Amino acid sequence: METGTKKPIDPKQQGRIYELTHSPGQFAESVIEWIIRICGISAIVFVFGIFFFVFREGAAFLFGGLDLVQFLTSTEWYPSSVSNQRYGVLALIVGTISVTILAMVIAVPFGLGAAIFVSEFCGPKLKEVFKVVIELLAAIPSVVWGFIGLQVMNPLIIKYLDAPIGLSVLNGGCILALMSVPIIVSIGEDALKAVPDSYREAAEALGASHWQVVYRVLLPAAKNGLLAAVLLGTGRAIGETMAVLMATGHSVNIPTSLLDSVRTLTATIAAELGEAPVGSDHYQVLFIIGILLFTITFIVNLTADLVIKGISTENDL
Amino acid sequence: MYNITEKIEISGLQVRYGEKQALKGITFSVYEKEIVGIIGPAQSGKTTLLKTLNRTIDFVTNACVSGIVKIDGIDVSKIKNANQLRRKVGMVFPLPVGLPLSIYDNVAFAPRAAGIRRQDQLDELVEKCLKQAALWDEVKDRLGSLGTKLSGGQQQRLTIARALSHQPEILCLDEFSIAIDPVTTMRIEDVLRELRSEMTILLVTNLVQQAHRLADRTAFLCNGDLVEIDDNEIIFSDSPAQKMTYDYVNGNFG
Numbered sequence: 001m002e003t004g005t006k007k008p009i010d011p012k013q014q015g016r017i018y019e020l021t022h023s024p025g026q027f028a029e030s031v032i033e034w035i036i037r038i039c040g041i042s043a044i045v046f047v048f049g050i051f052f053f054v055f056r057e058g059a060a061f062l063f064g065g066l067d068l069v070q071f072l073t074s075t076e077w078y079p080s081s082v083s084n085q086r087y088g089v090l091a092l093i094v095g096t097i098s099v100t101i102l103a104m105v106i107a108v109p110f111g112l113g114a115a116i117f118v119s120e121f122c123g124p125k126l127k128e129v130f131k132v133v134i135e136l137l138a139a140i141p142s143v144v145w146g147f148i149g150l151q152v153m154n155p156l157i158i159k160y161l162d163a164p165i166g167l168s169v170l171n172g173g174c175i176l177a178l179m180s181v182p183i184i185v186s187i188g189e190d191a192l193k194a195v196p197d198s199y200r201e202a203a204e205a206l207g208a209s210h211w212q213v214v215y216r217v218l219l220p221a222a223k224n225g226l227l228a229a230v231l232l233g234t235g236r237a238i239g240e241t242m243a244v245l246m247a248t249g250h251s252v253n254i255p256t257s258l259l260d261s262v263r264t265l266t267a268t269i270a271a272e273l274g275e276a277p278v279g280s281d282h283y284q285v286l287f288i289i290g291i292l293l294f295t296i297t298f299i300v301n302l303t304a305d306l307v308i309k310g311i312s313t314e315n316d317l
Numbered sequence: 318m319y320n321i322t323e324k325i326e327i328s329g330l331q332v333r334y335g336e337k338q339a340l341k342g343i344t345f346s347v348y349e350k351e352i353v354g355i356i357g358p359a360q361s362g363k364t365t366l367l368k369t370l371n372r373t374i375d376f377v378t379n380a381c382v383s384g385i386v387k388i389d390g391i392d393v394s395k396i397k398n399a400n401q402l403r404r405k406v407g408m409v410f411p412l413p414v415g416l417p418l419s420i421y422d423n424v425a426f427a428p429r430a431a432g433i434r435r436q437d438q439l440d441e442l443v444e445k446c447l448k449q450a451a452l453w454d455e456v457k458d459r460l461g462s463l464g465t466k467l468s469g470g471q472q473q474r475l476t477i478a479r480a481l482s483h484q485p486e487i488l489c490l491d492e493f494s495i496a497i498d499p500v501t502t503m504r505i506e507d508v509l510r511e512l513r514s515e516m517t518i519l520l521v522t523n524l525v526q527q528a529h530r531l532a533d534r535t536a537f538l539c540n541g542d543l544v545e546i547d548d549n550e551i552i553f554s555d556s557p558a559q560k561m562t563y564d565y566v567n568g569n570f571g
Binding site: 198199200201202203204205206207208209212216217220221 | 371373376400401402403404408410412414416417418422426427429430431476479480482483
């Protein structure tokens with residue numbers, strides 16, 4: 001460093017001199033710091049960018065013309081009627097929620113159970129096999145899942161449950177559950193793996209059985225990570241489009257049983273956007289549905305955050 | 318001077334971790350209700366010895382144990398339900414491990430695992446153990462808060478309370494004072510002196526003086542061999558049987 005000044009350095013100036021004489025190491029340091037900062041900021045920029053674009057496409061109709069109450073409470077979805085277009089998405093919301101809830105009811109116990117098994121109960125060789133298989137499961141494209149729903153689940157449901165049609169909440173929920181399980185398993189397993197071994201040792205030395213260690217120590221210790229796993233699984237289920245489009249029957253309907261066909265918000269956008277004339281009311285409504293989806297996922301994430309905070313403040317007493 | 322019933326009999330105990338021999342065949346006995354100090358430099362097999370007692374060595378994947386460890390005359394390797402054994406042998410680790418549970422649940426963990434469900438029984442037991450570990454007065458008003466939020470010394474006393482909660486007959490302490498201040502160490506040493514009338518205590522320690530203060534007899538391990546075990550008066554005298562012991566105790570080892 002070039003601090004070859006003969007005068008003694010005034011303490012007030014010291015910081016300044018140091019700043020002015022960057023060594024190459026410091027320069028590289030600040031470049032890296034900026035690159036990392038840009039990466040971080042870009043995530044925010046993308047989210048706002050997407051939101052802005054979606055919002056812009058739908059804004060004109062959202063604030064002029066659309067009856068928001070009717071939009072949210074009516075089940076009448078007739079966007080391409082010649083005489084009287086009606087845009088009611090209640091049935092679509094109920095469709096999305098029912099399929100998602102069913103998927104989670106199936107996927108959460110299976111996913112967490114599998115995560116606990118892989119992390120705590122199976123041998124190292126089996127573990128490797130499991131992880132590869134689970135990653136493979138996560139890599140299956142959603143259209144293939146939809147195909148399975150259409151060609152495998154559909155006839156099975158018709159045959160064994162005596163339903164007139166097998167494309168239903170049940171079918172879509174099962175397919176979504178299968179798609180969410182790998183996410184829940186791999187993130188849940190990471191969360192369990194992150195629990196320090198000293199906890200296991202301490203609990204085992206106290207004479208707790210293997211299951212007691214898992215139930216009383218590991219699950220409480222990993223609860224935040226496990227909750228994150230469940231939420232990401234839920235996010236995947238809400239956002240999934242192609243598979244549900246193919247497996248749920250795609251008919252606008254408030255389901256009264258698991259064997260009823262439904263249509264989801266995402267599938268509606270995918271199926272109709274190509275046919276709606278750009279800029280038309282129909283086109284804009286589809287973007288408003290996009291905003292609605294945004295809002296739903298936002299609420300899910302926010303709730304989860306609050307739940308996690310609630311858990312930790314409870315323990316802070 | 319002590320009860321002559323043999324609580325623990327160890328004979329020809331060898332432990333290997335893969336290629337590495339951690340214990341090279343050691344033989345000694347521990348009598349009922351005495352405190353045995355175990356001293357020795359790092360890597361001498363002290364912790365391994367404790368692990369064989371409650372069979373937590375089973376969890377070390379590449380460990381290979383031979384020789385016999387008997388507790389109350391029963392070979393521990395023949396016990397089918399190792400959890401029962403672990404309830405008999407309390408274990409305190411070098412670094413305090415507060416489980417991520419409330420203080421109450423930390424202490425009630427082992428009794429619950431053993432099947433005690435009645436609230437009044439649990440309350441009584443938790444209070445008794447925390448009092449024994451000299452922690453009750455500091456935490457009695459906040460039993461519901463997280464055990465991991467306590468200070469290091471408090472957490473170590475919490476782990477002692479927890480080790481006492483399953484009413485063990487043998488208490489093993491593995492360098493319990495490594496992470497806590499001298500004042501707390503002294504308090505815990507007082508606790509141990511009181512406990513000696515109720516149970517057998519094995520005290521692994523790096524502090525030679527701690528073994529001197531607390532133990533009735535002291536064993537000196539080095540590189541997996543038992544160099545010497547004898548009454549404290551002899552180990553800490555000017556003429557123990559082995560010169561090595563004298564050198565280690567007096568700090569001119571190696």
